[in-house]
Amino acid sequence: MRPAVEGRRWRFWKTLSGRFLLLTVVFVLLAETLVFLPSIARYRYDRMDERLKLAQVAALTQLASDNMVSPDLEAELLANAAVFNVVLRRDDVRQLVLSSPVPGPVAANYDLRKATSWELIRDALALLAKAEVQVIRVIGHPVQEGGQLIEITMDTKVLRQQLLEFSFRILALSALISAVMAVLLFTAAQRLLVAPIRRVVRHMQAYAEAPEDARRVIAPTAEVMELRAAEEAMAQMQTQLIGAFKQKERLAQLGGAVAKISHDLRNILTTAQLFADRLEGSADPAVARSAPKLINSISRAVALCESTLVFGKAEEAPPKLRHFALAPLVAEVAEGEGLPISGLRGASAGEDAPAEALVSALLDVPAGLMLRADPEQLHRVLSNLLRNARQAIEATGQPGMIEISAGEDDNDWWIRVGDTGPGLPAKAREHLFAAFQGGARKGGTGLGLAIAAELVRGHGGRLELHRSDSEGSEFVIHLPKAEGVAEA
Template identity: 70%
Template sequence: MIKGVSVRRGGFVNTLSGRFLALTVAFVMLAEVLIFVPSIARFRADFLTLRLEKAQIASLAQLAAEDMVTPALEKELLANAEVYNVVLRRDEVRQLVLSSPLPKPISNTFDLREAGPWELIRDAFSCLLEPDDQIIRVIGYPVQSAGLLIEITMDSKPLRSAMLDYGGRILLLSALISGVTAFFLFLAVQRLIVAPIRRVVNHMTAYAEAPEDGRRVIEPTASVVELRDAEEAMHAMQTQLTGSLRQKERLAQLGGAVAKISHDLRNILTTAQLFADRIEGSADPMVARAAPKLVGSIARAVALCESTLAFGKAEEAAPQLREVALAALAEDVAEGEGLAGEGTVTCLIEVPEALRIYADYDQLFRVLSNLVRNARQAIDATGTEGSIEISAGETGAEWWIRVGDTGPGLPEKAREHLFEAFQGGARKGGIGLGLAIAAELIRGHGGRLELARSDADGTEFVIHLPKSIEANT
């Protein structure tokens, strides 16, 4: 089964659902990371701003009490503000309001007054990537316009710990959002895309097991436009294929029947040919004159049976090329088709008497007979008079033979598969084999048979026979 093969070739990861789930998680996480970067920078800025505010409150308490703040109280104010020193600038005077000894030198200074987004992001990640505790100086604006600036010194460790805790919570929340989003998208994809695709695959598998069963042709039901188009295209393809398989099966059966009939008919005609040979010795002048034509007709009927058997094997005898007087051949065809005398259908032969071509006489006779017979039947079907014209000529590279009629023209459907066996029948009740054999015989000569025109004024076929192999290449 196709489904089993998919699992063996890579499991869930290589399925459409698996890949969509992985991509969804990846893209949602990427979106969360893009949100995390500015948010962690903003968290750091807010943390430092809060320290500045606490330090400002402590310094205002010191300024309000003047000399009443003892060293112990000053130390408590600094501990509550979580800073070492507080400097206020008021009225252009820089004043160290609260102070205590620094455990180590100041490592870095950050000015929040005019820091842009990229600078805040850079400083935030610099803090996250620095594992050692440092003493940093932070400068900002006092709240409520209580001075020109405020400056503090503090440890970086509490800031880094708070940032790590905040970042961890953000990443955990991002992972949760990604998982929930991917899960619901996974269910949606399963229902809207994967399930219809699996249905199509199952239909393909079932159809492949018995393509001749019309019940297994898929019926389009998908609501997604693209999948609906795919199902409709598959429905049309399977319908056409099923019809073709049924037709091929019937043609195969018909071919077997035709082969048996042709085999038996050939034996009957062979017997008739033996009796016709005896008639040639008759003393009756009329019988003696008609006997050669009767023998020729039976011989051609035998050859036709043999060629039908060969066609069923996809084989056609190679042409035996010899010089042929085309005018005489055309007259024999007209006489063989009953067009030599008066009738509702007349045959006009415009072939130069001196024109000689190199071809297989019997095969060319079959081709012309088929074309003339089709033309006569088309005219007879109209119930009116008409004419058939056989003309010929030559150029430096080829001979051409034209067979035209004044019939009603070929139906559009017949023209689509004109030279295909059992497909291009132009006459009701015809099997469409004559033109296919005719085209094959002409191709055996290195030439081609083509439909020159077919309209309300009649139909015209043209045979092209090359004078040499090089002329046809």
């Protein structure tokens, strides 16, 4: 039973309330100590100064009678002043006015005329620490200009007793004040600090049990500015989390629906692929020339449906890396987007592209440039970039151009895709490669760049926005030449 009680006490001192109470007591005691030391020093000074005044009265009595005071009266005057000897200096003459036997040698001299505050505190503490009775000499100024100085000899018995009693009274009063202040400050801290913090903790615990329940969002009510700011930040965070949970739920539902649609669409495209295969044997030259492109497009759509089913499992399929020529792939992507092609090195221009098209493509890809990547995934990356660029230019209603260039250095292959469009809005650039957040076009999902960036990362590369301003945007794809982590 006792260990449990001691454990609760130990836990209390580790709480904010316990530590605040402890600090309150410590600082109040420190303040009382700073008051106690000057108090006892002043009390000792006043008592000795009082002895000097009584001794001066006794000495003036002796001088007024022309030293005719009887020995009995002299002893009574010294006893009333509680001193052994009284010396006055007047007109530069030092005179022993009253005297009696001194019980022992003088242990210390105290000149109240020159004593500093620190010396008075030191001497008061020394008097409290010494229990034995000592004979001391005290020097001070006479009152009412009764001479140049007055000097008395006395013992410390009565003075120490008076100082002890005064110290006990001060300590008792200090303890009472400390207790009252500790209770008041502890109560105030409980109401103003601890209670609001506990309220925030309760809200956090309640919200953690059901983070999707909007009713559990904290309502800021604290009057302390710092706590109010914390509650407002917590309310904002909880609101954002609720929105994120709802979006996650909608995305999960959307993913399930897309997976079902992709599954059925794959079956439909497979059937269309079978019919498209027959077009290759057509006698019509135009049909025979277009049939391979149609078959490739349908095959790519089937592969996209299959990859969508994989993406529904939260990841893209790993790339199947092989070496291939980049120029034909770039030409195929541009033709697939219906862009008139010019300036292509190593590949033929699109013959069926309309000459009056609003957007055209300028290709600057070396014919002999070979790189190692997954051609299907790189096709998807380039398709997303070209489609975004074409839609951005078409939205302006003005003619524009998309430029695709490529090259290599010692470490990477790089592909640049630039356009003459209006540039990306600042809001779109903040979450450019985040799914459902980076859409720059009204009605867009923001998936294109997110998928493209993920596919490039799967190759160990990176997709970067090189620039975006009023003159257009430029994306750069970097694909590493290193074949493994150790080599990289």
